[in-house]
Amino acid sequence: MSHTVIKYDRGMGRWEPNARGRLELAAMSLYLEHGFEQTTVAEIAKRAGLSERTFFRHFADKREVLFWGSEALKELLVSSVASAPDSATPIAAIAAALESAGALLQERRERALQRQAVISANAELQERELIKLAALASAMAEALRQRGVNDLAATLAAEAGIVVFKVAFERWINEANQRDFPHLIRESLAELKDVSGG
Amino acid sequence: MSHTVIKYDRGMGRWEPNARGRLELAAMSLYLEHGFEQTTVAEIAKRAGLSERTFFRHFADKREVLFWGSEALKELLVSSVASAPDSATPIAAIAAALESAGALLQERRERALQRQAVISANAELQERELIKLAALASAMAEALRQRGVNDLAATLAAEAGIVVFKVAFERWINEANQRDFPHLIRESLAELKDVSGG
Numbered sequence: 059m060s061h062t063v064i065k066y067d068r069g070m071g072r073w074e075p076n077a078r079g080r081l082e083l084a085a086m087s088l089y090l091e092h093g094f095e096q097t098t099v100a101e102i103a104k105r106a107g108l109s110e111r112t113f114f115r116h117f118a119d120k121r122e123v124l125f126w127g128s129e130a131l132k133e134l135l136v137s138s139v140a141s142a143p144d145s146a147t148p149i150a151a152i153a154a155a156l157e158s159a160g161a162l163l164q165e166r167r168e169r170a171l172q173r174q175a176v177i178s179a180n181a182e183l184q185e186r187e188l189i190k191l192a193a194l195a196s197a198m199a200e201a202l203r204q205r206g207v208n209d210l211a212a213t214l215a216a217e218a219g220i221v222v223f224k225v226a227f228e229r230w231i232n233e234a235n236q237r238d239f240p241h242l243i244r245e246s247l248a249e250l251k252d253v254s255g256g
Numbered sequence: 257m258s259h260t261v262i263k264y265d266r267g268m269g270r271w272e273p274n275a276r277g278r279l280e281l282a283a284m285s286l287y288l289e290h291g292f293e294q295t296t297v298a299e300i301a302k303r304a305g306l307s308e309r310t311f312f313r314h315f316a317d318k319r320e321v322l323f324w325g326s327e328a329l330k331e332l333l334v335s336s337v338a339s340a341p342d343s344a345t346p347i348a349a350i351a352a353a354l355e356s357a358g359a360l361l362q363e364r365r366e367r368a369l370q371r372q373a374v375i376s377a378n379a380e381l382q383e384r385e386l387i388k389l390a391a392l393a394s395a396m397a398e399a400l401r402q403r404g405v406n407d408l409a410a411t412l413a414a415e416a417g418i419v420v421f422k423v424a425f426e427r428w429i430n431e432a433n434q435r436d437f438p439h440l441i442r443e444s445l446a447e448l449k450d451v452s453g454g
Contacts, residue, residue: 149451188386210423214444215451217419225411246412253347253413254452 078116080106085123086169089176094120094183124173124183128190132197134159139201148207152198152219153247160226160239167239174231195220218254222246276314278304283321284367287374292318292381322371322381326388330395332357337399346405350396350417351445358424358437365434372429393418416452420444 084106088097099120103110117123138155146154163170177183199216203209226242282304286295297318301308315321336353344352361368375381397414401407424440 147451149453185383185387188390189383192386210427210444210447211451213423214419214448217423218416218448218452221412221415221419225408225415229408246408249408250412250416251452253345253409254416254449255347 074108074112077106077108077112081108081113081116082123085120086172086176089124090172094124094176094180121183121186124176125186125190128193131159131162132194134162135194136197136201139198140204142205148202148205148211148215149219149247151202151205152215153244155198156219156223156226156243156247157240159223160243163227163230164239167236171231174227191220191224194223218250222250272306272310275304275306275310279306279311279314280321283318284370284374287322288370292322292374292378319381319384322374323384323388326391329357329360330392332360333392334395334399337396338402340403346400346403346409346413347417347445349400349403350413351442353396354417354421354424354441354445355438357421358441361425361428362437365437369429389418389422392421416448420448 081102085097085102088101088105097120099110099113102120102123103113106113117126135155135158138158139151142151142154177187195217198219199212202212202216207215222243226239226246229246230237230239230242279300283295283300286299286303295318297308297311300318300321301311304311315324333353333356336356337349340349340352375385393415396417397410400410400414405413420441424437424444427444428435428437428440
Protein backbone atom coordinates (compact mmCIF):
# COMPACT_ATOMS: atom_id res chain seq x y z
CA MET A 59 0.00 0.00 0.00
CA SER A 60 1.43 3.37 -0.88
CA HIS A 61 0.72 6.67 0.84
CA THR A 62 1.08 10.21 -0.33
CA VAL A 63 2.55 12.22 2.50
CA ILE A 64 0.47 15.29 3.10
CA LYS A 65 0.83 18.08 5.55
CA TYR A 66 -2.10 19.53 7.45
CA ASP A 67 -2.06 23.27 7.11
CA ARG A 68 -3.38 24.44 10.48
CA GLY A 69 -3.54 28.15 9.90
CA MET A 70 -5.47 27.82 6.69
CA GLY A 71 -7.72 25.16 8.08
CA ARG A 72 -7.29 23.02 4.96
CA TRP A 73 -4.98 20.39 3.54
CA GLU A 74 -2.17 21.39 1.22
CA PRO A 75 -0.61 18.26 -0.22
CA ASN A 76 3.19 18.66 -0.23
CA ALA A 77 3.03 22.45 0.03
CA ARG A 78 6.69 22.69 0.95
CA GLY A 79 7.89 20.71 -2.06
CA ARG A 80 5.62 22.64 -4.42
CA LEU A 81 6.87 25.96 -3.05
CA GLU A 82 10.45 24.87 -3.39
CA LEU A 83 10.01 23.77 -7.00
CA ALA A 84 8.16 26.96 -7.87
CA ALA A 85 10.82 29.12 -6.21
CA MET A 86 13.71 27.35 -7.90
CA SER A 87 12.19 27.65 -11.35
CA LEU A 88 11.44 31.35 -10.83
CA TYR A 89 14.95 32.03 -9.50
CA LEU A 90 16.37 30.36 -12.60
CA GLU A 91 14.03 32.16 -14.99
CA HIS A 92 14.07 35.69 -13.56
CA GLY A 93 16.90 35.70 -11.04
CA PHE A 94 16.71 35.46 -7.25
CA GLU A 95 16.63 39.20 -6.70
CA GLN A 96 13.73 39.78 -9.08
CA THR A 97 11.50 37.01 -7.70
CA THR A 98 8.90 37.86 -5.05
CA VAL A 99 7.26 35.56 -2.52
CA ALA A 100 3.91 36.46 -4.08
CA GLU A 101 5.10 35.06 -7.42
CA ILE A 102 6.42 31.89 -5.80
CA ALA A 103 3.16 31.28 -3.97
CA LYS A 104 1.14 31.98 -7.11
CA ARG A 105 3.15 29.55 -9.24
CA ALA A 106 2.82 26.89 -6.54
CA GLY A 107 -0.94 27.52 -6.39
CA LEU A 108 -0.68 28.44 -2.71
CA SER A 109 -0.99 31.56 -0.57
CA GLU A 110 1.85 33.78 0.64
CA ARG A 111 0.74 32.86 4.15
CA THR A 112 1.43 29.22 3.37
CA PHE A 113 4.86 30.16 2.02
CA PHE A 114 5.74 31.88 5.28
CA ARG A 115 4.61 28.90 7.31
CA HIS A 116 7.29 26.85 5.55
CA PHE A 117 10.09 29.34 4.93
CA ALA A 118 11.23 32.44 6.80
CA ASP A 119 12.05 34.21 3.53
CA LYS A 120 12.89 33.48 -0.09
CA ARG A 121 16.54 32.87 0.76
CA GLU A 122 15.63 30.05 3.14
CA VAL A 123 14.28 28.04 0.20
CA LEU A 124 17.92 27.68 -0.87
CA PHE A 125 19.47 27.20 2.57
CA TRP A 126 17.02 25.19 4.69
CA GLY A 127 19.10 22.03 4.09
CA SER A 128 22.23 23.52 5.72
CA GLU A 129 21.23 22.46 9.22
CA ALA A 130 20.56 18.87 8.17
CA LEU A 131 23.86 18.81 6.29
CA LYS A 132 25.66 20.06 9.38
CA GLU A 133 24.03 17.39 11.54
CA LEU A 134 24.97 14.69 9.05
CA LEU A 135 28.61 15.85 8.98
CA VAL A 136 28.83 16.13 12.76
CA SER A 137 27.24 12.75 13.43
CA SER A 138 29.46 11.09 10.83
CA VAL A 139 32.58 12.54 12.45
CA ALA A 140 31.33 11.47 15.87
CA SER A 141 30.54 7.92 14.80
CA ALA A 142 33.82 7.21 13.00
CA PRO A 143 35.74 4.32 14.59
CA ASP A 144 37.97 5.26 17.53
CA SER A 145 40.96 4.27 15.44
CA ALA A 146 40.12 6.74 12.64
CA THR A 147 42.58 9.60 12.15
CA PRO A 148 41.09 13.11 12.09
CA ILE A 149 41.22 13.31 8.29
CA ALA A 150 39.70 9.81 7.96
CA ALA A 151 36.78 10.87 10.17
CA ILE A 152 36.35 14.01 8.05
CA ALA A 153 36.60 11.98 4.84
CA ALA A 154 33.84 9.65 6.03
CA ALA A 155 31.63 12.62 6.86
CA LEU A 156 32.22 14.30 3.50
CA GLU A 157 31.48 11.11 1.63
CA SER A 158 28.17 10.72 3.48
CA ALA A 159 27.24 14.25 2.53
CA GLY A 160 28.44 13.64 -1.02
CA ALA A 161 26.26 10.55 -1.32
CA LEU A 162 23.24 12.51 -0.11
CA LEU A 163 23.82 15.27 -2.65
CA GLN A 164 24.47 12.71 -5.37
CA GLU A 165 20.88 11.54 -4.94
CA ARG A 166 19.70 15.10 -5.46
CA ARG A 167 22.02 16.11 -8.25
CA GLU A 168 19.38 17.97 -10.25
CA ARG A 169 18.39 20.15 -7.30
CA ALA A 170 22.05 20.75 -6.44
CA LEU A 171 22.77 21.90 -10.00
CA GLN A 172 19.81 24.27 -10.02
CA ARG A 173 20.60 25.64 -6.59
CA GLN A 174 24.21 26.26 -7.59
CA ALA A 175 23.13 28.08 -10.77
CA VAL A 176 20.95 30.41 -8.69
CA ILE A 177 23.69 31.04 -6.13
CA SER A 178 26.41 31.65 -8.73
CA ALA A 179 24.31 34.43 -10.23
CA ASN A 180 23.97 36.42 -7.01
CA ALA A 181 26.75 37.95 -4.89
CA GLU A 182 24.71 38.01 -1.69
CA LEU A 183 23.88 34.32 -2.02
CA GLN A 184 27.53 33.53 -2.67
CA GLU A 185 28.39 35.29 0.59
CA ARG A 186 25.73 33.30 2.41
CA GLU A 187 27.18 30.10 0.93
CA LEU A 188 30.67 31.02 2.17
CA ILE A 189 29.27 31.60 5.65
CA LYS A 190 27.46 28.27 5.53
CA LEU A 191 30.68 26.47 4.58
CA ALA A 192 32.58 28.24 7.38
CA ALA A 193 29.89 27.09 9.84
CA LEU A 194 30.17 23.51 8.57
CA ALA A 195 33.95 23.62 9.10
CA SER A 196 33.53 24.93 12.65
CA ALA A 197 30.98 22.24 13.47
CA MET A 198 33.24 19.45 12.17
CA ALA A 199 36.24 20.88 14.05
CA GLU A 200 34.20 20.84 17.24
CA ALA A 201 33.16 17.23 16.56
CA LEU A 202 36.85 16.32 16.19
CA ARG A 203 37.74 18.08 19.45
CA GLN A 204 35.01 16.02 21.11
CA ARG A 205 36.94 12.96 19.90
CA GLY A 206 40.00 14.27 21.76
CA VAL A 207 41.79 15.72 18.73
CA ASN A 208 43.89 18.76 19.62
CA ASP A 209 42.62 22.15 18.56
CA LEU A 210 45.14 22.85 15.79
CA ALA A 211 44.78 19.44 14.13
CA ALA A 212 40.98 19.55 14.50
CA THR A 213 40.69 22.98 12.90
CA LEU A 214 43.07 22.20 10.05
CA ALA A 215 41.50 18.83 9.25
CA ALA A 216 37.98 20.29 9.29
CA GLU A 217 38.86 23.40 7.27
CA ALA A 218 40.91 21.40 4.78
CA GLY A 219 37.97 19.00 4.54
CA ILE A 220 35.66 21.84 3.57
CA VAL A 221 38.17 22.97 0.94
CA VAL A 222 38.12 19.44 -0.48
CA PHE A 223 34.33 19.39 -0.39
CA LYS A 224 34.11 22.74 -2.20
CA VAL A 225 36.64 21.78 -4.87
CA ALA A 226 35.04 18.38 -5.42
CA PHE A 227 31.60 20.01 -5.57
CA GLU A 228 32.69 22.41 -8.30
CA ARG A 229 34.11 19.56 -10.34
CA TRP A 230 30.96 17.51 -9.81
CA ILE A 231 28.77 20.40 -10.94
CA ASN A 232 30.87 21.47 -13.91
CA GLU A 233 32.34 18.33 -15.36
CA ALA A 234 30.75 16.82 -18.41
CA ASN A 235 31.74 13.28 -17.47
CA GLN A 236 29.48 13.03 -14.45
CA ARG A 237 31.62 11.03 -12.06
CA ASP A 238 29.85 10.62 -8.77
CA PHE A 239 30.40 13.10 -5.96
CA PRO A 240 31.82 10.72 -3.31
CA HIS A 241 34.38 9.56 -5.90
CA LEU A 242 35.43 13.13 -6.62
CA ILE A 243 35.73 13.79 -2.88
CA ARG A 244 38.09 10.84 -2.49
CA GLU A 245 40.12 12.01 -5.48
CA SER A 246 40.40 15.56 -4.15
CA LEU A 247 41.41 14.28 -0.72
CA ALA A 248 44.17 12.19 -2.29
CA GLU A 249 45.31 15.24 -4.25
CA LEU A 250 45.31 17.37 -1.08
CA LYS A 251 47.53 14.76 0.56
CA ASP A 252 49.94 14.88 -2.39
CA VAL A 253 49.90 18.65 -2.55
CA SER A 254 50.40 19.18 1.20
CA GLY A 255 53.30 16.79 1.30
CA GLY A 256 55.07 18.53 -1.61
CA MET B 257 67.77 65.79 7.63
CA SER B 258 64.38 64.31 8.34
CA HIS B 259 61.15 65.05 6.49
CA THR B 260 57.57 64.68 7.52
CA VAL B 261 55.65 63.26 4.61
CA ILE B 262 52.67 65.43 3.92
CA LYS B 263 49.93 65.12 1.42
CA TYR B 264 48.59 68.09 -0.48
CA ASP B 265 44.86 68.15 -0.23
CA ARG B 266 43.82 69.54 -3.60
CA GLY B 267 40.09 69.77 -3.10
CA MET B 268 40.39 71.68 0.13
CA GLY B 269 43.15 73.89 -1.18
CA ARG B 270 45.25 73.32 1.92
CA TRP B 271 47.81 70.89 3.33
CA GLU B 272 46.65 68.04 5.54
CA PRO B 273 49.69 66.33 6.99
CA ASN B 274 49.11 62.55 6.91
CA ALA B 275 45.33 62.86 6.61
CA ARG B 276 44.94 59.21 5.68
CA GLY B 277 46.85 57.93 8.70
CA ARG B 278 45.00 60.26 11.05
CA LEU B 279 41.64 59.18 9.65
CA GLU B 280 42.57 55.54 10.00
CA LEU B 281 43.67 55.94 13.61
CA ALA B 282 40.56 57.92 14.47
CA ALA B 283 38.29 55.37 12.79
CA MET B 284 39.93 52.40 14.49
CA SER B 285 39.68 53.93 17.94
CA LEU B 286 36.02 54.85 17.41
CA TYR B 287 35.19 51.37 16.06
CA LEU B 288 36.78 49.87 19.17
CA GLU B 289 35.07 52.28 21.57
CA HIS B 290 31.55 52.42 20.11
CA GLY B 291 31.42 49.59 17.58
CA PHE B 292 31.69 49.78 13.79
CA GLU B 293 27.95 50.05 13.24
CA GLN B 294 27.51 52.95 15.61
CA THR B 295 30.37 55.06 14.26
CA THR B 296 29.66 57.69 11.62
CA VAL B 297 32.03 59.23 9.08
CA ALA B 298 31.29 62.62 10.64
CA GLU B 299 32.61 61.36 13.99
CA ILE B 300 35.72 59.90 12.40
CA ALA B 301 36.50 63.14 10.56
CA LYS B 302 35.88 65.17 13.71
CA ARG B 303 38.18 63.06 15.83
CA ALA B 304 40.88 63.28 13.15
CA GLY B 305 40.42 67.05 13.00
CA LEU B 306 39.52 66.84 9.32
CA SER B 307 36.44 67.29 7.17
CA GLU B 308 34.10 64.57 5.94
CA ARG B 309 35.08 65.63 2.44
CA THR B 310 38.68 64.78 3.24
CA PHE B 311 37.57 61.39 4.57
CA PHE B 312 35.83 60.59 1.30
CA ARG B 313 38.89 61.59 -0.70
CA HIS B 314 40.79 58.80 1.07
CA PHE B 315 38.16 56.13 1.66
CA ALA B 316 35.02 55.13 -0.23
CA ASP B 317 33.20 54.40 3.03
CA LYS B 318 33.87 53.51 6.65
CA ARG B 319 34.32 49.85 5.80
CA GLU B 320 37.18 50.60 3.44
CA VAL B 321 39.25 51.86 6.38
CA LEU B 322 39.43 48.22 7.45
CA PHE B 323 39.84 46.64 4.01
CA TRP B 324 41.97 48.99 1.90
CA GLY B 325 45.03 46.76 2.49
CA SER B 326 43.40 43.71 0.85
CA GLU B 327 44.50 44.65 -2.65
CA ALA B 328 48.12 45.14 -1.59
CA LEU B 329 48.02 41.84 0.30
CA LYS B 330 46.70 40.09 -2.80
CA GLU B 331 49.43 41.59 -4.96
CA LEU B 332 52.08 40.53 -2.46
CA LEU B 333 50.77 36.95 -2.38
CA VAL B 334 50.47 36.72 -6.16
CA SER B 335 53.92 38.17 -6.84
CA SER B 336 55.48 35.87 -4.22
CA VAL B 337 53.89 32.82 -5.82
CA ALA B 338 55.01 34.01 -9.25
CA SER B 339 58.59 34.64 -8.19
CA ALA B 340 59.15 31.33 -6.37
CA PRO B 341 61.95 29.26 -7.95
CA ASP B 342 60.91 27.07 -10.88
CA SER B 343 61.76 24.05 -8.77
CA ALA B 344 59.33 25.01 -5.98
CA THR B 345 56.35 22.69 -5.49
CA PRO B 346 52.91 24.35 -5.44
CA ILE B 347 52.70 24.24 -1.65
CA ALA B 348 56.25 25.58 -1.32
CA ALA B 349 55.34 28.54 -3.53
CA ILE B 350 52.23 29.14 -1.42
CA ALA B 351 54.24 28.79 1.80
CA ALA B 352 56.71 31.44 0.60
CA ALA B 353 53.83 33.78 -0.25
CA LEU B 354 52.12 33.28 3.11
CA GLU B 355 55.34 33.89 5.00
CA SER B 356 55.90 37.17 3.14
CA ALA B 357 52.41 38.25 4.06
CA GLY B 358 52.94 37.03 7.62
CA ALA B 359 56.14 39.07 7.93
CA LEU B 360 54.33 42.18 6.71
CA LEU B 361 51.54 41.72 9.25
CA GLN B 362 54.06 40.96 11.99
CA GLU B 363 55.40 44.51 11.55
CA ARG B 364 51.89 45.84 12.08
CA ARG B 365 50.77 43.58 14.87
CA GLU B 366 49.05 46.30 16.86
CA ARG B 367 46.92 47.40 13.90
CA ALA B 368 46.14 43.77 13.04
CA LEU B 369 44.94 43.10 16.60
CA GLN B 370 42.71 46.16 16.62
CA ARG B 371 41.32 45.44 13.17
CA GLN B 372 40.53 41.87 14.18
CA ALA B 373 38.75 43.02 17.35
CA VAL B 374 36.54 45.32 15.25
CA ILE B 375 35.79 42.61 12.70
CA SER B 376 35.03 39.92 15.30
CA ALA B 377 32.35 42.15 16.79
CA ASN B 378 30.38 42.58 13.56
CA ALA B 379 28.75 39.87 11.43
CA GLU B 380 28.78 41.93 8.23
CA LEU B 381 32.50 42.58 8.58
CA GLN B 382 33.13 38.89 9.24
CA GLU B 383 31.34 38.11 5.96
CA ARG B 384 33.45 40.67 4.15
CA GLU B 385 36.58 39.08 5.64
CA LEU B 386 35.50 35.63 4.40
CA ILE B 387 34.99 37.05 0.92
CA LYS B 388 38.40 38.69 1.06
CA LEU B 389 40.04 35.40 2.01
CA ALA B 390 38.20 33.58 -0.79
CA ALA B 391 39.46 36.20 -3.26
CA LEU B 392 43.03 35.75 -1.98
CA ALA B 393 42.74 31.98 -2.51
CA SER B 394 41.45 32.46 -6.07
CA ALA B 395 44.27 34.87 -6.88
CA MET B 396 46.94 32.48 -5.56
CA ALA B 397 45.38 29.55 -7.44
CA GLU B 398 45.52 31.58 -10.64
CA ALA B 399 49.17 32.45 -9.95
CA LEU B 400 49.90 28.72 -9.58
CA ARG B 401 48.11 27.91 -12.84
CA GLN B 402 50.30 30.54 -14.49
CA ARG B 403 53.25 28.47 -13.28
CA GLY B 404 51.82 25.47 -15.12
CA VAL B 405 50.28 23.76 -12.08
CA ASN B 406 47.14 21.80 -12.98
CA ASP B 407 43.82 23.24 -11.92
CA LEU B 408 43.00 20.75 -9.16
CA ALA B 409 46.42 20.96 -7.49
CA ALA B 410 46.48 24.75 -7.87
CA THR B 411 43.06 25.21 -6.29
CA LEU B 412 43.72 22.80 -3.43
CA ALA B 413 47.17 24.21 -2.63
CA ALA B 414 45.88 27.79 -2.67
CA GLU B 415 42.73 27.07 -0.66
CA ALA B 416 44.62 24.94 1.84
CA GLY B 417 47.16 27.76 2.07
CA ILE B 418 44.43 30.20 3.03
CA VAL B 419 43.18 27.76 5.66
CA VAL B 420 46.70 27.64 7.09
CA PHE B 421 46.93 31.43 7.00
CA LYS B 422 43.60 31.80 8.80
CA VAL B 423 44.43 29.23 11.46
CA ALA B 424 47.91 30.68 12.03
CA PHE B 425 46.43 34.18 12.16
CA GLU B 426 43.97 33.20 14.89
CA ARG B 427 46.75 31.67 16.95
CA TRP B 428 48.94 34.73 16.41
CA ILE B 429 46.16 37.05 17.53
CA ASN B 430 44.98 35.01 20.48
CA GLU B 431 48.04 33.39 21.97
CA ALA B 432 49.59 34.94 25.01
CA ASN B 433 53.10 33.80 24.10
CA GLN B 434 53.46 36.02 21.07
CA ARG B 435 55.36 33.80 18.68
CA ASP B 436 55.88 35.52 15.38
CA PHE B 437 53.38 35.07 12.58
CA PRO B 438 55.70 33.52 9.94
CA HIS B 439 56.73 30.92 12.54
CA LEU B 440 53.10 30.05 13.25
CA ILE B 441 52.45 29.77 9.49
CA ARG B 442 55.29 27.26 9.12
CA GLU B 443 54.02 25.30 12.11
CA SER B 444 50.45 25.18 10.77
CA LEU B 445 51.69 24.10 7.35
CA ALA B 446 53.64 21.26 8.93
CA GLU B 447 50.53 20.26 10.88
CA LEU B 448 48.43 20.36 7.71
CA LYS B 449 50.93 18.02 6.08
CA ASP B 450 50.69 15.62 9.05
CA VAL B 451 46.92 15.83 9.19
CA SER B 452 46.39 15.35 5.44
CA GLY B 453 48.63 12.32 5.38
CA GLY B 454 46.80 10.70 8.30
